[in-house]
Amino acid sequence: MTGLLQDGAMPAGPLLSVDALCVQFDLPGAKATLKAVDGVSFEIGRGEIFGLIGESGSGKSSVARAIMRLAPIAAGAITLAGTRLDQLQGRELRRHRRRVQMVFQDSSDSLDPRMTVRQAIAEPLRMQDAPPADAGGLVASLIQRVGLDESHLDRKPHTLSGGQKQRVNIARALALSPELLVCDEAVSALDVSVQAGIINLLLSLQQELGISVLFISHDLGVVAHLADRVGVMYLGRLAEVASAEALTSRPRHPYTEALLAAEPEPRPSTHRAARPPLIAGEVPSAANPPSGCRFRTRCRYVRERCAAEQPPLRPVDGGGLVACHFAEELVLEGRRA
């Protein structure tokens, strides 16, 4: 169990730093490329839960897959505690993969239907150069840690519920004692009640193990509840990065405001008047994004400068980062109490 709980001598600086990351896909047929991620930079501190939200197609999953080295990295740097993950190749890459592990969205699809739970959780251990001596005991402690018991170990995935399968996936991701856990829409496919169980499990595991978590979701409520800091992505770029508290109470980017306004009311009937949605239309195609600010086609505060000039992600007062030319002037409404 290396890499865990060594809070005594932790080097300073963030655990993960993503710098100007670009992820491109060639579009079949047309001689064009789709920039799924276009110059995204952020950092995740040690023991921090960093949330990443955005609509479908905003590139948040591509960021996760680039960090996992599952998606092609066109440009930029990904540094994990001094190691340039983006430059690793072959055996070196395989050796370092254990340091970042992922919980996938589709809990069924990410488990081999022919493997028992025990085999699934033990698989990452077997793949290491030096498998732990007591792999069986480790598997048993992992299954208990995620809230299942040893009777589940000899079952096949199809006999488990969605929530149980996701618990198995979490146990498998933790088997290698990663420094960073990436959860890509890990609870999105689950029932709300099951979601709560998984989220609480992730929180308690994070506190227990002190690992860093990159939590990706399209559900602002879930992310705000779980994360210390949140990045908001739109069309392959970060629109805003701020602490979860600041982001929801005082958004600085019009897109964040629109996302907050679109959140369902917990008690719709008791609310005085329904707020009109602040955003309309569809996300423009990432293959042909708008010039300047990418959100300008749907922004209700749009001005001429937005089409001409791309707003950089810059610090604003209050500690956050915003990619909007007019962040200081705009008075945006946050989540209502």
Added chain:
Amino acid sequence: MSGGGVLRNWLLSDGRSRLAASFLLAVAILAIAAPLVARYSPTAQNAMPFTGISWDHWLGTDDLGRDVWARLVYGARASLLAAFIAVGIAVGIGVPIGLVAGFRGGWVDAVLMRIVDTFLSFPGIILAIAITAVLGSGLMNAMVAVGIVFSPSIARLMRGQVLVTRERGYVEAAVSFGSPSWWIVVRHIVPNAIQPVVIQATFMLGLAVLAEASLSFVGLGVQYPNPSFGVMLRSAAQFTSLNPGGVYPPGLAIALLVLAFNALGDSLRDVLSPATSTRRRIGRRANRRPAPNPEPNGASPRDN
């Protein structure tokens, strides 16, 4: 869920597969025990030609006075062996080609699939005859030819399956915790991609029996004086005017063998295809099973 348990459940639950499997088992036992169940040599003349059915010669004698029952059980040997050899060769060639093409992709895939397409563009039996002409006649060569003819469709099937399996989440997960490619192929891709190939191979056993019979019928397979269903059918066909019933023993043997392999393949497909779940195996014939329940044992209390 053990492999043996699956097989047992399946055979017990389905009448058609039970019948087909028992027939094939009986044929196999007869073929293996041919010296014991036949009282005469299959190649020796031991009676007048066309004696008709009698206590001495259960199915009569052929044009040279040889015992038809003896020739039939020895012929089953040749036909079954031929079928398994041909399908073994087809799987042995087709599966690796499909696996490599599907897993590597790119130009490897393109080159391999164009070769496969070339083979697929010939009519099967003509290609088999051409290959036999090059290799020389004889049962073994004929079966190598049939195996080569069958291998492209296995390769295509395998490639398609690998392409699908390669994109599954558990393969990506295996990559993410640093599994080497060989492990991913052996542990994840092959086991999850092979099922339709097994089913197809079962159907092919029937086709191979037919192909052996056809090649032997035209004289490219089993050589005189040895028996096979195809050889027997040919000699019987030459004397239909003298002995009209002579075509029935080999003809029916071929038909029943092909039917049995097809029935087996059909029910294998029903059992294996939808899922690897044990629940689906029960009452296949009734087809009245309830919709698969995603949470058979309920969610764990912590999920609620």
